[in-house]
Amino acid sequence: YYAPIGIGVPAQYMNCILDTGSADLWIASNYCTSLTGCSSTVPLFNSSLSQTQVDMNTSFSVRYGSGQAQGEMMQDYVAFAGYNVSSQAFALVESVSRDLLGGDISGLMGLGWQPLAASQAVPWWQNLYQGNALPFPGFAVSLSRFINVPNASSIEPGGSLTFGYLNSSLYSSEINYVPLPSGQESYWLVKMDQVAVNGTNVTSWASTGGTNGQEDMVAIDTGTTLIGGPRDVVANIYAHVPGARAATGAYTGYYSYPCSANVTVGLTFGGVTYNMSTADFNLGPFGIDPQTNVSTCLGAFFDLAFSGGSRISWVIGAAFLKNVYSVFRASPPAVGFATLSNS
The missing domain is CATH 2.40.70.10 (Acid Proteases)
Known part of the structure; x- marks a missing residue:
C-alpha cells in the first residue's frame, strides 16, 4: 500500500510505501542505479531541483526483515494528505535491497514513533501531532481487498489513509x-x-x-x-x-x-x-x-x-x-x- 508524497520546492511527487511498522522516511535518490538496487522503472528524486533542501551531513542506514537501505540525511518540505512539514528530516538513499522497491515505488514513509527510527528523526506524522496541526491526534487506515476479485489489475485503489480526522x-x-x-x-x-x-x-x-x-x-x-x-x-x-x-x-x-x-x-x-x-x-x-x-x-x-x-x-x-x-x-x-x- 503506497501513496504519492511531495518533497522539496518545487515538489517532486514520489510514491512511498506506508508503513506503521517503521519510522523513517526515505526516498531513492538520482544516485541510486540498477547496480545499487533501483531498477529502471523506479522514479528517482533529483535533489538539485529543490530550492529548499538542506544537507544534514549525516549518513543513514536502516534494516528491515526484507532488506536494507543506505544513504544521507536531508531536510526539506514534505507534503502529504493536505499537510506540509517545512523542515522534515528524511534520507536520500543511494543503495537499497532489490526486494524493497519496484514498479513506480520510490521510497517508504514510516508511520511508527520516533524511538523506532533508525535515523532518530521525528517522523512526519509525529511532527504534525507535536505541532498541534491535527484536529484528531493521529491517523486512520482502511485497506482495500482485491485478492478475491477476478481479473484485478496489478495496481488498484488501495483504500483510505487520513490524518487529523476519522472517516x-x-x-x-x-x-x-x-x-x-x-x-x-x-x-x-x-x-x-x-x-x-x-x-x-x-x-x-x-x-x-x-x-x-x-x-x-x-x-x-x-x-x-x-x-x-x-x-x-x-x-x-x-x-x-x-x-x-x-x-x-x-x-x-x-x-x-x-x-x-x-x-x-x-x-x-x-x-x-x-x-x-x-x-x-x-x-x-x-x-x-x-x-x-x-x-x-x-x-x-x-x-x-x-x-x-x-x-x-x-x-x-x-x-x-x-x-x-x-x-x-x-x-x-x-x-x-x-x-x-x-x-
Missing part, C-alpha cells in the same frame, strides 16, 4: 481503543486477547486468563502483508484446519491447507473479536498434495521468531487489517479498531 462513513461500530504500554511508544504495540479458528480459541494465554510472557503483544503493521507469530501458536492454528501441513524448503515456517476449506480466524482485541475474511487467510494455490491429491493453498499465518528480550511476539499485517477500520491515536497512545461499514 465515519467507513466504519459502523464504536472504535475500540487498545492502549499502548505506558512509556513504550515505538511500534504501535498492543495486547491481543486471543486467536480463534472457526470459533475455537487456540491461544494458551487466553485460556489461562493471563499472559504467557510477552506472547500476546503484537505490532500493528501496514507494511507487512501477512501475520507472523510464535511457532507453537501458529502450529495450533493450523492444527484446527483439517488437512493442513507444514511447508518445507523455501516455505519453511508456512503451512498449506486444502483450498476448499472454509477457515475463519478471529483476532480479539479489547474484548472484541474481529473475524478475517476467508479470502485474506488464503494466499493462493500451493499445488496438489501428493498424499491426498487435493488442491492446496498457502495460509496467511507463518512462524516468526524475534530476538530474545523483544517485547513483540506477533506482527499483524494487511491480511488482518483489510477486515477492520484501524485508528492510530497519539494521545492517549492507542490503536483502535472498528467494524467496516457495508459501503
Whole structure:
C-alpha cells in the first residue's frame, strides 16, 4: 500500500510505501542505479531541483526483515494528505535491497514513533501531532481487498489513509481503543486477547486468563502483508484446519491447507473479536498434495521468531487489517479498531 508524497520546492511527487511498522522516511535518490538496487522503472528524486533542501551531513542506514537501505540525511518540505512539514528530516538513499522497491515505488514513509527510527528523526506524522496541526491526534487506515476479485489489475485503489480526522462513513461500530504500554511508544504495540479458528480459541494465554510472557503483544503493521507469530501458536492454528501441513524448503515456517476449506480466524482485541475474511487467510494455490491429491493453498499465518528480550511476539499485517477500520491515536497512545461499514 503506497501513496504519492511531495518533497522539496518545487515538489517532486514520489510514491512511498506506508508503513506503521517503521519510522523513517526515505526516498531513492538520482544516485541510486540498477547496480545499487533501483531498477529502471523506479522514479528517482533529483535533489538539485529543490530550492529548499538542506544537507544534514549525516549518513543513514536502516534494516528491515526484507532488506536494507543506505544513504544521507536531508531536510526539506514534505507534503502529504493536505499537510506540509517545512523542515522534515528524511534520507536520500543511494543503495537499497532489490526486494524493497519496484514498479513506480520510490521510497517508504514510516508511520511508527520516533524511538523506532533508525535515523532518530521525528517522523512526519509525529511532527504534525507535536505541532498541534491535527484536529484528531493521529491517523486512520482502511485497506482495500482485491485478492478475491477476478481479473484485478496489478495496481488498484488501495483504500483510505487520513490524518487529523476519522472517516465515519467507513466504519459502523464504536472504535475500540487498545492502549499502548505506558512509556513504550515505538511500534504501535498492543495486547491481543486471543486467536480463534472457526470459533475455537487456540491461544494458551487466553485460556489461562493471563499472559504467557510477552506472547500476546503484537505490532500493528501496514507494511507487512501477512501475520507472523510464535511457532507453537501458529502450529495450533493450523492444527484446527483439517488437512493442513507444514511447508518445507523455501516455505519453511508456512503451512498449506486444502483450498476448499472454509477457515475463519478471529483476532480479539479489547474484548472484541474481529473475524478475517476467508479470502485474506488464503494466499493462493500451493499445488496438489501428493498424499491426498487435493488442491492446496498457502495460509496467511507463518512462524516468526524475534530476538530474545523483544517485547513483540506477533506482527499483524494487511491480511488482518483489510477486515477492520484501524485508528492510530497519539494521545492517549492507542490503536483502535472498528467494524467496516457495508459501503
